[in-house]
Amino acid sequence: MKKEEVQEIFLKILREEEDVSVGVAAIKTLLTVIENYKVATVRELDLNLQLAVDAMRHCDQPVTAISSGCELFMRFITFAKLDVKSFEECEQIMLQRGRIFLDTLLEARGKVAKQSLPFISDGCKILTHSRSRVVLAAMLEAVKANKRFQVFVTYSSPDNSGKRMHKELVAAGIEATLILDSAVGYIMEQVDIVMIGAEGITESGGIINKIGTYCLAMSASELKRPVYVLTESFKFSRIYPLNQQDIPIEFKYLSSVIASGGFGEATPFSGLYTPCIHYSTLYRFGHFDTFRR
Amino acid sequence: MSPLEGNLQDLDEKSIENIVKFVSDIRTGKLQGSNKIAVATVTLLEQIITDASNTSALFLVNAVRATGRRITKALPHELIAANMVRRVLRAIRDEQRALANQSSEYSGDSLQRLVLAAPSRRATLPSHHDLREPIRDHIAELLGELEASTSAICGQAKEHIHTDELILTYGSSNLVEKFLKASGTNKPKLLLVEGPQHSESAAMATRLSSQGVSVTLVNGAAVGALMPRVNKVVIGVRSTLAGGAVLGEAGLLAVTTAARHYSVPVVVLSPLYKLSPLHSCDHTHFNALAPPYTAMPYMSGESALTQVYAPMCDFVPPDHVTLFITNLGGSSPSYIYRLLSELYDPNDYQI
Known part of the structure; x- marks a missing residue:
C-alpha cells in the first residue's frame, strides 16, 4: 500500500x-x-x-x-x-x-440541526463565522420550519469562506449579510445569538475553529450574547491545549505550509477558542444529547 | 417512536374525563403545591395505564404520551406535570428493554454504544406480555420518591446551614421553610425578602419565628443594601431547566444578581421532580403573566388608568446558581444535564 x-x-x-x-x-x-x-x-x-x-x-x-x-x-x-x-x-x-x-x-x-431548532427563535438575528456545514444545515432546517431570521456572516479571511456561506444562505431564501471580520465587534450589539461550528472540541471544553473565532467569542462574551457551538460528536479530540501556542502545529497550519517551513510568519488556519469564554451558554448540541460545556 | 411522528391514538372517554378533572382541579386552585401536583399526575397516569385496553409497551407509551400532550396543552406552565409524564414514559421504556434483554442503563447513545450495540437498538416485543404489573412497581417507587423528596432535602440542611449564619431567602416556599426548620440546633438568622405575595411571606415569617428561628422580614428594595452581610442565599424554585438555569418567582433575578455581585453563594432547593429538560430558549414559558393585583391592588385609583403587567416567573441564568440541592444530594449547574439523562429518556424530551 x-x-x-x-x-x-x-x-x-x-x-x-x-x-x-x-x-x-x-x-x-x-x-x-x-x-x-x-x-x-x-x-x-x-x-x-x-x-x-x-x-x-x-x-x-x-x-x-x-x-x-x-x-x-x-x-x-x-x-x-x-x-x-x-x-x-x-x-x-x-x-x-x-x-x-x-x-x-x-x-x-441532521440530528444536530433538528436539536438546534428551538434555539433559533422567530425574528432573531444570528451572527456566524466562516462556513460550517452543520450551522448551514441548522439554518436550512429552521427555514423549513417557517422561522424568519436574519444572519450576519463574516468574510472570514484568508480564504473568504464566508462568501460561500452567504451565497448558500441567500439561495435558501434567508436574509443574510456579509460583514468584515473586523466588524464583529460593531455588529455584536445588534445580534441575538452567535452560532458557530467547530473543527474540533478539546478535552477542556474549548473548541478549535477557523481563525477569528476566539475574537468573536470574546466580543460575544463582553456583550453577553449566547454562543452556541454546533458539532457532531466525532469531532471530540483527545487534546488539552493550555493556550494558543500549545495547539499542535499540524492543527494550525495546512501541511503544505509546514513543509515549506514558513509557519513562523503565516497566519494560522485555525485558532483555539479557549474554554474560558461564555461557559454559561456554551452548549454542545451533541448529536445525541445536549450537554452544558 | 419519534416524538413528533404523526398523531397518537386518542384516549378513551373515561381517561379524557379524568384528565379534564385533573386540569380543572389545578386551574381552580383545588390542587396546589408542586409536590401534590406531581403525585396527582402520577396517580392519573397510573389510572390510565390500569384502564388501558392493550398492554403492549407501544400502546402504553402512546397512551401516556397522549395524556401528557393534553396536559401540557391545557397547562403549559405546569412543567412538573410534564416531567412526571416523562418519568413514567421512562419506566415503560425500561421495562420494555428489560423484557427484550437490553441494557437498562441505556439512555441515549454514546460513542461506544454506537458501535457495539447499535443493531439491537429497536427490538420488537412479543405483544402478549402484560407490562402493567412491573410498571406499577416503578410507579409505586416513583410515588415513594415524591413522598420522601422533601425530607431527603431537609436531611441535608445541617450540611449547608451553620450556626449563626445569616441566610437570605426570597418569597414564601414550603420547602425552604421546612429546610430552615430542619437546620435545628444550628439556629440561623433569616432575612426573608418579601415576594410578590406579601401576605404569604408574612405568614411564613410568623410560622418560622414561632418555631424559634430569628426572622427579619424585609422589602425587596432592601436586597442590594443587605446582600453584603448575607452568608448564603437559599431559595426554592418553580422549575430547574436543562442547562442549570432556574425558573423562579418573579423578582428572584434581582436577588440572585445582587448575590452574584457580592459573591454570595446561592443554594437552590430543587427536588428531582422539578428538573425539566426544557432549554432556556423556549421563551413561551417565561413570559407568563400573573393577575396584576399583586403589583397594583384593584382598589387603587391608578389601576383604572394604567395597564399593569405582573410577570409570573423570573429566569435565572445558570451562572447565578452555586449549588442545586436535590433529593440525591448537591450538584452544580453544569451537572444537571447528567441528572436529566439519568431521569428521562432523550426520546421523551419533547412530549
Whole structure:
C-alpha cells in the first residue's frame, strides 16, 4: 500500500461528495483501506491503517477533524476485542462495525440541526463565522420550519469562506449579510445569538475553529450574547491545549505550509477558542444529547 | 417512536374525563403545591395505564404520551406535570428493554454504544406480555420518591446551614421553610425578602419565628443594601431547566444578581421532580403573566388608568446558581444535564 494511493482515495471522496466533512471522509477512506488492501494478520492491518492515517494528515486538509475521526475509528473498530477464529471473520466484523459507525455519523448533522431548532427563535438575528456545514444545515432546517431570521456572516479571511456561506444562505431564501471580520465587534450589539461550528472540541471544553473565532467569542462574551457551538460528536479530540501556542502545529497550519517551513510568519488556519469564554451558554448540541460545556 | 411522528391514538372517554378533572382541579386552585401536583399526575397516569385496553409497551407509551400532550396543552406552565409524564414514559421504556434483554442503563447513545450495540437498538416485543404489573412497581417507587423528596432535602440542611449564619431567602416556599426548620440546633438568622405575595411571606415569617428561628422580614428594595452581610442565599424554585438555569418567582433575578455581585453563594432547593429538560430558549414559558393585583391592588385609583403587567416567573441564568440541592444530594449547574439523562429518556424530551 502506498501513501499516494490512500491520499488519492481520500481526496477523491472529498472532491466527489461536496457535502461530506473531512472527518467522515477520513473514516470512509479507512474503511476502503480495510476492504481493498487484503492482509493476513491484525498487526499488518493495524500498520496499514496507521500508514493511511499518516498519509491523510499530509493532504493539505485541516487535520483536526481527520485526527479525531481516525482516533475514534481506531479506538472503537479496530481495538475492540475480537474473539473469533479466523482473520477473515475478524475483518468482516470490523467492516460491519465500521459501516454502522459511518452510517450513524452521517445521520449526525441532521440530528444536530433538528436539536438546534428551538434555539433559533422567530425574528432573531444570528451572527456566524466562516462556513460550517452543520450551522448551514441548522439554518436550512429552521427555514423549513417557517422561522424568519436574519444572519450576519463574516468574510472570514484568508480564504473568504464566508462568501460561500452567504451565497448558500441567500439561495435558501434567508436574509443574510456579509460583514468584515473586523466588524464583529460593531455588529455584536445588534445580534441575538452567535452560532458557530467547530473543527474540533478539546478535552477542556474549548473548541478549535477557523481563525477569528476566539475574537468573536470574546466580543460575544463582553456583550453577553449566547454562543452556541454546533458539532457532531466525532469531532471530540483527545487534546488539552493550555493556550494558543500549545495547539499542535499540524492543527494550525495546512501541511503544505509546514513543509515549506514558513509557519513562523503565516497566519494560522485555525485558532483555539479557549474554554474560558461564555461557559454559561456554551452548549454542545451533541448529536445525541445536549450537554452544558 | 419519534416524538413528533404523526398523531397518537386518542384516549378513551373515561381517561379524557379524568384528565379534564385533573386540569380543572389545578386551574381552580383545588390542587396546589408542586409536590401534590406531581403525585396527582402520577396517580392519573397510573389510572390510565390500569384502564388501558392493550398492554403492549407501544400502546402504553402512546397512551401516556397522549395524556401528557393534553396536559401540557391545557397547562403549559405546569412543567412538573410534564416531567412526571416523562418519568413514567421512562419506566415503560425500561421495562420494555428489560423484557427484550437490553441494557437498562441505556439512555441515549454514546460513542461506544454506537458501535457495539447499535443493531439491537429497536427490538420488537412479543405483544402478549402484560407490562402493567412491573410498571406499577416503578410507579409505586416513583410515588415513594415524591413522598420522601422533601425530607431527603431537609436531611441535608445541617450540611449547608451553620450556626449563626445569616441566610437570605426570597418569597414564601414550603420547602425552604421546612429546610430552615430542619437546620435545628444550628439556629440561623433569616432575612426573608418579601415576594410578590406579601401576605404569604408574612405568614411564613410568623410560622418560622414561632418555631424559634430569628426572622427579619424585609422589602425587596432592601436586597442590594443587605446582600453584603448575607452568608448564603437559599431559595426554592418553580422549575430547574436543562442547562442549570432556574425558573423562579418573579423578582428572584434581582436577588440572585445582587448575590452574584457580592459573591454570595446561592443554594437552590430543587427536588428531582422539578428538573425539566426544557432549554432556556423556549421563551413561551417565561413570559407568563400573573393577575396584576399583586403589583397594583384593584382598589387603587391608578389601576383604572394604567395597564399593569405582573410577570409570573423570573429566569435565572445558570451562572447565578452555586449549588442545586436535590433529593440525591448537591450538584452544580453544569451537572444537571447528567441528572436529566439519568431521569428521562432523550426520546421523551419533547412530549
